[in-house]
Amino acid sequence: MSTTQATWRHGSCHCGAVEFEVRDDLTKTATGNCSICKRAGWVLVFAKADNFRLLKGEHAQTDYQFGKKNAHHRFCSTCGVRAYGEGKGKDGTVTYVVNVRCVDGVDVSKLTPHAYNCEAM
Numbered sequence: 001m002s003t004t005q006a007t008w009r010h011g012s013c014h015c016g017a018v019e020f021e022v023r024d025d026l027t028k029t030a031t032g033n034c035s036i037c038k039r040a041g042w043v044l045v046f047a048k049a050d051n052f053r054l055l056k057g058e059h060a061q062t063d064y065q066f067g068k069k070n071a072h073h074r075f076c077s078t079c080g081v082r083a084y085g086e087g088k089g090k091d092g093t094v095t096y097v098v099n100v101r102c103v104d105g106v107d108v109s110k111l112t113p114h115a116y117n118c119e120a121m
């Protein structure tokens with residue numbers, strides 16, 4: 001039996017224009033090595049559409065895309081914080097990428113993120 005539970009967790013950007021909830025147990029966090037992940041420096045979790053809800057701020061963000069433009073690298077247009085982004089897989093399934101640093105009450109120094117090879121994607 002697992003001792004951790006995938007519970008809904010609230011998060012936001014810095015100014016509060018963007019708020020979201022993610023359902024995750026935070027046992028599979030990661031840091032990426034692609035050109036944008038290493039610059040942004042975030043600790044991330046992947047969430048299927050069922051496990052992510054945007055509470056507010058859809059239009060408060062700037063959508064940045066580059067390269068193959070498969071992914072939406074969103075950031076708050078007011079405070080500049082990247083709370084989440086999303087992309088579509090080859091099968092059309094949307095996966096959200098959530099910045100754990102934006103989730104309330106998370107001490108990232110207690111997490112053990114693995115190295116995610118997004119540069120190869």
Ligand SMILES: [Zn+2]
Nearest residue numbers: 013015076079
């Ligand atoms: Zn903001």
